[in-house]
Amino acid sequence: MIGALIRLDLRLLLLSRAAWLLVFLLSGAAALALVSGLDWRERFVRAADSDRSEIAKSETELRDIYTGMANGTKQPTDVDKFDGNGEFIPDPRDPYVAGFYHTQLAELPAGPLLGLATGSSELRATHHRIQSVPLYTLLKIGEPAERVNPGALAAGRFDLLAFIMYLCPLALAALLFDATAREREGGITPLLSGLGVDRHRLLLARGVVRGGLVMMVALGASFVGLALVDALGSTAGLWWLGSTIAYLLFWIALLLAVAASGLSVVGTAAVSVALWVALLLLSPGLTERALRPSGLFEPRVLADADVRRILRETGGPSGIEAATARVARDYWRIDFATAPACAYREGVIGEYVQRRLVDESYARSMRDGAERELLFDQRLDRWGWLSPALAFRRAMEQVAGSDPARQRAFELSVIAYHARWRDRVTVAMFACRRFDRAAFEEAPRFVWTEPAGGATPIVGVGVTLLFALGLGVAALKRRPLLQ
């Protein structure tokens, strides 16, 4: 019986021009979503290209200076005696000079499935040039390297996640809302009942055919997308496919439950559309806003103001003297009175004092902001399932590597790496040491370590599946069609 009903519904779909149009539009939208998302992936990956080549070029120049010094063809300038006239050849051995000239790149690689889900990758920084200059000049508070047209940015990028999240449920609603009501209003229910068709079989057949159609388009697009980002068969790819199936099953079950309610065609249409609006347009934002802690934005707003205050306070001769004593005691742990004379480079020490103070203040503000964001994430982990669409979006962004937590982890890694890079210079200065060629080559590079995956995808996908199961059971309870 089920097989016959499935074949019948399939034939009905094949005969409907509107259904063909729907499939055509759905497939076209999926293709556009892939093009749009992959376009962003390409821009993200290439955002650091010019910085990378500049840094490589400057490293080659410094190597040439080392080589020139070794074979006597190059004589670097003594920065303490340079009067501003003539050619300046930086001395990479001098820690102070190296602090300016030796630059490293801290780069966040594209997430495994970036291009399928844009997430917050458009809103925060992708890479930073690391020198021993103050942190705030490098980070620019996580500003994106590439700014998109404001109107386009605010509208949101249409990627595969947006396609699956918004359009597939809309297509399902359009195909399933009158799964039983149309026959009832058309007066053919008695005929179907007479043929032994009950409501649960009819709903199951329609769920399989119409839900399967949308699922096929979504999974087909996902396979193509995964192949294009080279993630077919990867764990992230499997999570993506599993999550997509769970999410669409949830919507199929939900819409079948509406269809099984006994409402009229108008009633089921209204409720289906209302659910789409409420669950997709309203509930994610409302849930997020309700869970949002205070103090997410404030630390970053005040960070730059504090930096300016420190610079002004320590700008004059009296200010810098007191600040030098404080920084030497609290951070450098050096007593210049007993340290070798070469440790105290009078011309530049004030600069390093200011840097250290603003770095400490700025990094503290950034960490405060990150802690508040972490609290937000924890709340969303705990309660985000209240909005299945929100849980699904967070799970997919985490799987794709475009979630805010990954961006945040990158910024904290950059802060830590910058501190190491800065301390490498100051430690060498206070030890009156110079960087020989070997030390130059052994300079620590930025290494990005992916943060340990949280429980988000499992919780999000698991809860969505549970919802789907519950709704499916409710929808497919055995009831005669004429009830």
Add this chain to the structure above:
Amino acid sequence: MRASVRLERKLIMRDRGTIATACLLAAILLLSLVSGLRADQAETTALRSAAKKVQAEWNAQPPKNPHSAAHYGILVYRPRAPLQAIEPGVLPYLGAVTFLEAHKRNAPILSPASVRDADSRYGGTRFSPMLQIAGGFLALVIGFLVGAREQRRGMSPLLRGTGVRGAKLVASKTIVTALLVTLAATPALVIAAVTVGGGDAGARFAALAAGSLVHLLILASLGVAAGLWLGAARFGLAAVAFTWALGVMILPRVVDISAERLAPLTDRAVAEKVQADFKIGPDGHGESGANKVVEQQALARYGVTRKEDLPVNFDALLMQADEEYRGGVYDRRLAEANAVRERQDAIRRIAWAFGPTPAMLDLSTRLSGADAETQRRFDVDAETFRRTLVGRLNRHMAENSKTGDWEWTPEDGYFASFAAFKPPTPTLADDAAGIWPSALVLLGWFGLAGLALAFAARRFDRSARV
């Protein structure tokens, strides 16, 4: 006609599905309004208190050389948009803080969304985007359900048999649908009007409310016309829903991508051009061939042959020459970049042809003073303030100290004599130029919706004659 409207009203009141949809629309709008009213107050408070703090620190800064003070600079903060709680527009995605300093025109940084994009960008949960997107969709669906009622229930022959004219039928359906949608939106609109208050914000809100109601009416009319046309088709509603999604969610994004491809613009390209221009102009802190020209001009002006004999501080004159040259470079290069952005925006307007909602969303951000033009105005005003501030500091140093005297500091209280940055407060009349294009397109859609209804009425009359 009155009888038709009365009948239609009765039928709608008895249609539980339609009433449920209208109630849902009312509830969604109320929820989004209440939720949005306090949404960004923390950000606004943070920006205001930071502005006060940095101004107090500027005033109280210890004595220092004026040009050094210009380098330490000051931060300025973007003001809140008049209807930000109702329509934040593009502002959450753009920098809210600008660091003003000597020699450099910095771009605003720290967008609230960079910290956390709490609002879903597909509509968001603020009142106006919700009214335009969710409200518009529900108005379309209600219109379709009302328009398709007779065909769906197989009552079309009966209706035709009554001899009712298509025009009357269509008009009554449209009037009743429009009334229902207006009624659903009214509670939220009234509460929003009370919270917004009067003055410029009130005028903006009145225009926004009027535009939104016209938009809802257009979609309801298009829904009625589509219902009369496609009502008998099994997947008619599906086709209507998908056409809406295409016009609101998909095609505008396709146009966005095309705009970025057809008129490419990157921050890095602009910065590179600016740096290349800087190399050929005066440089206050470095070597440049142009410095010699500035020196010769200063010597000639004061009739001396050596910098040391100048009655003013040449270092400060050079700083100001550097400042003025760089200001010109920024003006030129940023004007070029703005021209590209304008080309992108012109291409983005193609999306207005796919449905009334993209034009209405644009109108909504402009009426609320939360569009990209607001950001540009903040940027320009901040730059004007920076040039005045740095120019005054440089001139004070030039007129009161000698060349090479970097230890000179101005009198006590000098820094406190500077007025604080006053952010721009444009009125609705100032924004009018940007408002008209989308408003006219919306009116165009109003006309098209009328044509669609006339077409549906004629089709009904023809089918009645057959």
